[in-house]
Amino acid sequence: MLHAGGVKPLAGIRVLDISRIVSGPTCAWVLAALGAEVIRVEVPGGDLTWNVPPFLGPDGPHRGPRGPRDVPLAPMRRGRSKRSVVIDVKRDEGRALLHRLAAVSDALVENFRPGATARMGIDYETLSALNPRLVYCSITGYGPDGPYRDRASMDLVVQAVSGLMAKTGFEDGPPTKVGVTIGDQVPALYAAIGILSALRQRDVDGRGQYVDVAMLDVLVALLWDEPLDDYEQRGVPERVGNTDPRGAPIGTFQTTDGWIAMVMTAETQWTQLCELMERPDLLTRWKDRRERGAQGAAVNAAVESWTRTVSTDVAIAGLTRIGVACGPVQSAWAARTDPQVAHRGMLENLRHPDLDEPGPFIGPRLPLKLSRGDMRTDPAEPLGASTDAVLRDLLELDDDELRRLHAAGVIESC
Amino acid sequence: MLHAGGVKPLAGIRVLDISRIVSGPTCAWVLAALGAEVIRVEVPGGDLTWNVPPFLGPDGPHRGPRGPRDVPLAPMRRGRSKRSVVIDVKRDEGRALLHRLAAVSDALVENFRPGATARMGIDYETLSALNPRLVYCSITGYGPDGPYRDRASMDLVVQAVSGLMAKTGFEDGPPTKVGVTIGDQVPALYAAIGILSALRQRDVDGRGQYVDVAMLDVLVALLWDEPLDDYEQRGVPERVGNTDPRGAPIGTFQTTDGWIAMVMTAETQWTQLCELMERPDLLTRWKDRRERGAQGAAVNAAVESWTRTVSTDVAIAGLTRIGVACGPVQSAWAARTDPQVAHRGMLENLRHPDLDEPGPFIGPRLPLKLSRGDMRTDPAEPLGASTDAVLRDLLELDDDELRRLHAAGVIESC
Numbered sequence: 166m167l168h169a170g171g172v173k174p175l176a177g178i179r180v181l182d183i184s185r186i187v188s189g190p191t192c193a194w195v196l197a198a199l200g201a202e203v204i205r206v207e208v209p210g211g212d213l214t215w216n217v218p219p220f221l222g223p224d225g226p227h228r229g230p231r232g233p234r235d236v237p238l239a240p241m242r243r244g245r246s247k248r249s250v251v252i253d254v255k256r257d258e259g260r261a262l263l264h265r266l267a268a269v270s271d272a273l274v275e276n277f278r279p280g281a282t283a284r285m286g287i288d289y290e291t292l293s294a295l296n297p298r299l300v301y302c303s304i305t306g307y308g309p310d311g312p313y314r315d316r317a318s319m320d321l322v323v324q325a326v327s328g329l330m331a332k333t334g335f336e337d338g339p340p341t342k343v344g345v346t347i348g349d350q351v352p353a354l355y356a357a358i359g360i361l362s363a364l365r366q367r368d369v370d371g372r373g374q375y376v377d378v379a380m381l382d383v384l385v386a387l388l389w390d391e392p393l394d395d396y397e398q399r400g401v402p403e404r405v406g407n408t409d410p411r412g413a414p415i416g417t418f419q420t421t422d423g424w425i426a427m428v429m430t431a432e433t434q435w436t437q438l439c440e441l442m443e444r445p446d447l448l449t450r451w452k453d454r455r456e457r458g459a460q461g462a463a464v465n466a467a468v469e470s471w472t473r474t475v476s477t478d479v480a481i482a483g484l485t486r487i488g489v490a491c492g493p494v495q496s497a498w499a500a501r502t503d504p505q506v507a508h509r510g511m512l513e514n515l516r517h518p519d520l521d522e523p524g525p526f527i528g529p530r531l532p533l534k535l536s537r538g539d540m541r542t543d544p545a546e547p548l549g550a551s552t553d554a555v556l557r558d559l560l561e562l563d564d565d566e567l568r569r570l571h572a573a574g575v576i577e578s579c
Numbered sequence: 580m581l582h583a584g585g586v587k588p589l590a591g592i593r594v595l596d597i598s599r600i601v602s603g604p605t606c607a608w609v610l611a612a613l614g615a616e617v618i619r620v621e622v623p624g625g626d627l628t629w630n631v632p633p634f635l636g637p638d639g640p641h642r643g644p645r646g647p648r649d650v651p652l653a654p655m656r657r658g659r660s661k662r663s664v665v666i667d668v669k670r671d672e673g674r675a676l677l678h679r680l681a682a683v684s685d686a687l688v689e690n691f692r693p694g695a696t697a698r699m700g701i702d703y704e705t706l707s708a709l710n711p712r713l714v715y716c717s718i719t720g721y722g723p724d725g726p727y728r729d730r731a732s733m734d735l736v737v738q739a740v741s742g743l744m745a746k747t748g749f750e751d752g753p754p755t756k757v758g759v760t761i762g763d764q765v766p767a768l769y770a771a772i773g774i775l776s777a778l779r780q781r782d783v784d785g786r787g788q789y790v791d792v793a794m795l796d797v798l799v800a801l802l803w804d805e806p807l808d809d810y811e812q813r814g815v816p817e818r819v820g821n822t823d824p825r826g827a828p829i830g831t832f833q834t835t836d837g838w839i840a841m842v843m844t845a846e847t848q849w850t851q852l853c854e855l856m857e858r859p860d861l862l863t864r865w866k867d868r869r870e871r872g873a874q875g876a877a878v879n880a881a882v883e884s885w886t887r888t889v890s891t892d893v894a895i896a897g898l899t900r901i902g903v904a905c906g907p908v909q910s911a912w913a914a915r916t917d918p919q920v921a922h923r924g925m926l927e928n929l930r931h932p933d934l935d936e937p938g939p940f941i942g943p944r945l946p947l948k949l950s951r952g953d954m955r956t957d958p959a960e961p962l963g964a965s966t967d968a969v970l971r972d973l974l975e976l977d978d979d980e981l982r983r984l985h986a987a988g989v990i991e992s993c
Contacts, residue, residue, distance in 0.1 A: 172784070174776035191804070199776045213844075217825075219809060238806040306904075311922035317904035321821070321829065325840035328911030330821070330831070332758030333747065340831065340838060340908050342821045343757045344746030345801040352946075354768040359947045361775040362588035362613045366952065368782070370586070375950035382946035385914045385925050387759045389943040390605070392652040395633060397912050407735065407744070407756045411631075415735065417744070417754065424754060426739035430627075490720075490731035494754050497742030498811050500799045508725035511799050529803040532766075532796035533773045536789035538780060 171537040173200020178364065180204070181266055181273040182247060183254075183287070185212040187320070187346055188304045188380070189276035190243040191353035196272075196360065197246035198531035198542055204270070204555055205247040206263060208254065209577050211548045214239035221526060223519040233579040234519060234547040241515045242528040244545030250556070251549035251577040258575045260286050265560050267292040272300040272360050272373075278317070279309045289375045299373040300363040302356050308379035318380060320348035327384035335406040344497075352383045412454060413461035414438070417494055418472040418480075424494035425472060425480050437487040442471040501527065516544040552578040585951040587614020592778065594618070595680055595687040596661060597668075597701070599626040601734070601760055602718045602794070603690035604657040605767035610686075610774065611660035612945035612956050618684070618969055619661040620677060622668065623991050625962045628653035635940060637933040647993040648933060648961040655929045656942040658959030664970070665963035665991040672989045674700050679974050681706045686714040686774045686787075692731070693723045703789045713787040714777040716770050722793035732794060734762035741798035749820040758911075766797045827871045827878035828852070831908055832886040832894075838908035839886060839894050851901040856885040915941065930958040966992035 178201040182193035190205070197203040207215075215237055218228040222235035231237065236244070253259040264287070267273060273292065275282055282288040282303075289301040303309060306318020324330045324342055334341030359376035367373055401410045407426070409415040415428045429435065432454060439448040447467055451457045457464045472480050477493050484491040500506045511530055514523035531540065556562045556576065570576045592615040596607035604619070611617040621629075629651055632642040636649035645651065650658070667673040678701070681687060687706065689696055696702040696717075703715040717723060720732020738744045738756055748755030773790035781787055815824045821840070822830040829842045843849065846868060853862040861881055865871045871878045886894050891907050898905040914920045925944055928937035945954065970976045970990070984990045 172780065174780040176780075176783070178779075187804070195772060199772070238809060242804065307919050308923050311919045313919040316899060316906070317902055318906075319842040319844070319904040321823070321842050322840045322904045322906045325831065325838075325908040326906040326917075328909050328914055329758060330840070330908055332911040334755055334758070335752075338749075338752065339821075341748060341755055341758075342831075343761070344743060344748070344755075344818055346804065347757070347761065347801070350801055350804060351765060351768070354765070354772065355947045358609060358613075358768065358771050358775065359949060361772065361779070362952070363949055365592075365775070365778070366586065366588040366590075366949075369590070372951065374952065377948040377950070378946065379923065381919060382923055382925050385920055386943035386946040387761070387764055388911050389914065389926060389941065390601070390656065390760065390764060392940065393911055394915070394939075394941045395652060403911055404758055407753075409735070417739065417756075424739075426736045426744070428733040428735050430733070485730060488731055490733040490736045492730070492732075492736045492740040494739040494744055495742050497746040497802050497807055497817055500742055500803065501808070503740075505721050505725045505727040505795060506799055509722050509793065509796055511796050512803060525808075526806065527803065527808045529800035532792065532800040533769045534791040535773060535777055535780075536791070537786065538776070538788065 171539045174535055174538045175199040175201040178202065178272065179270045181206060181270045183263070184274050184276040184304070186214060187349035188353045188356070189274045191350055192302070192304065192356040192360075193247065193274050194243045194245065195353065195357045195531060198540060200539065203247040204250055204266065204551075205244060206250045206252055206254070206266065207548065209251055209574070211240070211251070215548055219526070221515065221517045221524040223517070226524055226526070236517060236545055236547055238526055240548070241526065241545045245528070246542040247545065248551035248555055249546040249548055250552045252552070253575050254285060254287060256575055258570065258573065262556065262560065262575070263287055264292065264295055267299060268296045269559055270296070270299065271364065272302065274302045274304070274356065274360070276304040279305055279314045293373060293375075297372055298367060300360050300367065300376060301373065302360050302376040302378065304352050304356050304378045304380070306379065307381050309377060313381070320346045320380075323348040323380040323384055327381055328388055329384050332388060332404050334404045336402045336404060340404070348380045348384055351387065352378050352380050355383055408461060408465060410461070411458060413457045413464035414468040415461075416465050418465070418469045420472050420475055420477045420480050423477045425477055425491055426494055427468070427484060427489055427491040429489055431488070434487060434489050438468070438484075438489065441483050441487060442468070444471070518544045518546060518550070547579045549578040552576050585953045588949055588952045589613040589615040592616065592686065593684045594774075595620060595684045597677070598688050598690040598718070600628060601763035602767045602770070603688045605764055606716070606718065606770040606774075607661065607688050608657045608659065609767065609771045609945060612954060614953065617661040618664055618680065618965075619658060620664045620666055620668070620680065621962065623665055623988070625654070625665070629962055633940070635929065635931045635938040637931070640938055640940070650931060650959055650961055652940055654962070655940065655959045659942075660956040661959065662965035662969055663960040663962055664966045666966070667989050668699060668701060670989055672984065672987065676970065676974065676989070677701055678706065678709055681713060682710045683973055684710070684713065685778065686716065688716045688718070688770065688774070690718040693719055693728045707787060707789075711786055712781060714774050714781065714790060715787065716774050716790040716792065718766050718770050718792045718794070720793065721795050723791060727795070734760045734794075737762040737794040737798055741795055742802055743798050746802060746818050748818045750816045750818060754818070762794045762798055765801065766792050766794050769797055822875060822879060824875070825872060826868060827875035828882040829875075830879050832879070832883045834886050834889055834891045834894050837891045839891055839905055840908055841882075841898060841903055841905040843903055845902070848901055848903050852882070852898075852903065855897050855901060856882070858885065932958045932960060932964075961993050963992040966990050
């Protein structure tokens with residue numbers, strides 16, 4: 166049913182990626198992997214991620230210093246299928262080039278602090294006047310308006326302010342950070358949805374618009390997908406560790422050689438689980454979902470007194486046989502050798518465009534498969550590798566003009 | 580710059596939502612909030628979420644039993660702007676109705692276990708033969724193929740298997756569940772991106788396709804946005820609590836009345852922070868980013884010896900003045916009264932369509948603003964409220980036929 170090959174779903178859409186670090190580049194990477202033409206414009210030297218070793222370069226991997234065609238890990242992942250252009254947009258001539266690129270683009274992604282694009286003369290008002298069809302997407306910490314608009318924001322901080330940290334961890338432990346940059350990566354997905362929706366609206370009426378995604382909004386929405394107000398009224402603790410106040414057995418359980426996670430939902434499974442554990446007494450002790458839910462800690466402890474006697478493999482096999490959702494608590498590093506991850510082709514060894522073979526570093530593929538969509542991606546380019554080509558192809562600059570702009574330090578290539 | 584009003588970005592797209600519980604309904608809710616016409620088809624009685632109190636009904640809120648026009652909290656949130664239809668698709672006549680609805684729809688979202696839709700006769704092969712323009716999206720735990728395809732999956736389990744739990748929590752503590760259903764909600768966003776991309780491809784070539792999103796794929800991709808392979812080689816611990824192995828001060832810090840989160844990135848901020856803390860000795864002790872990163876725990880402890888002497892408000896005010904990204908570690912419940920969340924209008928009191936005033940329960944709005952997009956939503960409908968209207972409008976069933984199907988128990992309404 167699933168094929169590589171086919172056409173690229175977003176072919177014909179040109180996206181200008183003037184964003185930095187995680188959220189904006191991730192949004193543009195999603196669009197690039199789906200076949201949009203993404204032109205990533207960075208300032209000379211690139212964003213912060215260009216200075217972080219290790220690097221992969223024409224001579225292989227190393228820890229620095231970075232040579233002109235070396236690519237560090239973050240750009241190697243998030244820069245796949247993008248063209249890399251370096252323009253100093255803080256100079257008048259650079260800004261003029263960016264204006265001309267925006268005039269021939271369908272969408273733009275940025276994640277500067279509110280007000281910064283206006284100071285640089287590349288805000289929505291300016292660019293939409295030059296190109297009314299442009300979809301302009303801003304990802305900010307708190308939004309372009311409101312009392313917190315000028316505060317600096319980072320994933321950890323927005324996790325704290327939203328309440329996500331207070332909701333993660335154990336009841337008797339501290340608020341806990343989520344182990345992925347959820348505050349950056351999930352807003353990136355909403356930004357992609359916003360851009361695709363605005364492009365569809367433009368198909369109808371011919372005009373672009375401003376797409377506004379705030380990290381705080383996104384985390385608050387993720388949290389309030391649960392009825393937190395009802396939980397509070399009912400005295401449910403704010404964070405519940407690995408359990409679930411709505412049922413049992415649900416949680417993580419120690420085995421002889423590790424941990425498993427288990428979620429029991431169907432009523433018939435409890436009967437089968439008691440048989441599996443050879444504990445008919447538990448079946449009479451907690452008869453139904455409601456009784457088990459009310460004594461969740463005791464139910465989970467009883468189940469763990471069984472899991473502690475068996476290996477992870479034995480526990481998983483037994484529980485899977487009776488249809489209970491379960492799995493090993495695996496190391497984050499385990500994905501590299503997990504048979505399902507391998508079958509799905511979710512990790513790839515990243516390539517450098519100057520090398521015939523992939524390098525040693527791993528990156529995730531886009532976790533989205535379209536049966537007729539060509540989802541192959543190209544390796545990320547070294548910083549500025551397409552500066553000249555893009556300015557020549559899209560803006561019709563000639564060699565003399567390119568030389569002059571290079572000499573003046575307005576553009577850079579490698 | 581931002582207006583309600585305007586047109587609905589996804590007007591003209593009809594989506595059939597035959598999904599259950601969290602991930603599928605969330606995907607369809609995102610599309611509904613963006614203006615797609617979403618028809619939610621459920622079996623008689625609805626999915627599990629319809630049985631969970633409290634309810635909001637024509638007579639106000641209560642804890643049950645559920646009356647025919649009562650709506651529980653989960654459908655009240657995820658069912659906004661959808662039409663609710665009840666069809667028993669396990670019966671031949673019900674399946675035939677679903678086939679006819681699929682024939683006049685643009686997209687379909689389902690999240691059954693792999694194989695279930697084939698057994699019901701509503702899989703991609705069947706429906707795409709009836710409507711080659713249909714975009715058919717499946718959200719599964721592990722994918723429709725591969726060694727784990729038949730395993731039951733739940734958010735907690737996929738968090739465990741992906742390595743997300745192993746990456747969340749403290750180095751000396753256990754693997755920890757992320758406090759939101761990240762394994763359901765983030766795949767829902769990829770599914771929406773996949774559907775919108777496939778619709779764009781269909782604009783070009785007139786054909787639909789199969790969109791495949793797996794919860795495991797999505798969590799693995801979120802995790803491997805960091806260079807985990809490089810971390811392992813360098814001996815970085817798998818989980819690092821609230822800190823970041825790449826720098827300091829980064830983390831959560833106790834104050835006299837709570838906790839704050841702080842992320843220091845710019846080199847100049849360290850000088851200003853030492854001034855603020857009146858600790859010139861620290862400035863000479865750790866000169867640069869590299870030295871601070873190498874002794875992160877000591878740096879964080881030194882900073883906390885200052886934060887412990889001031890209140891959260893004083894710490895935030897001082898740090899904000901020097902531009903350090905920071906914020907209070909707030910309760911998840913605090914969002915209701917947070918001034919920025921209020922300014923952004925991110926939470927709303929959910930409405931029942933039979934009542935003039937909103938009820939007491941809170942739900943999140945879509946965390947995405949389009950300047951010309953009409954983002955107003957309608958209240959969720961009671962189960963089956965639009966059964967007759969949808970079958971009459973879209974399939975041109977007459978009153979006799981509707982009566983017959985009701986009497987035969989193939990359809991239900993309220």
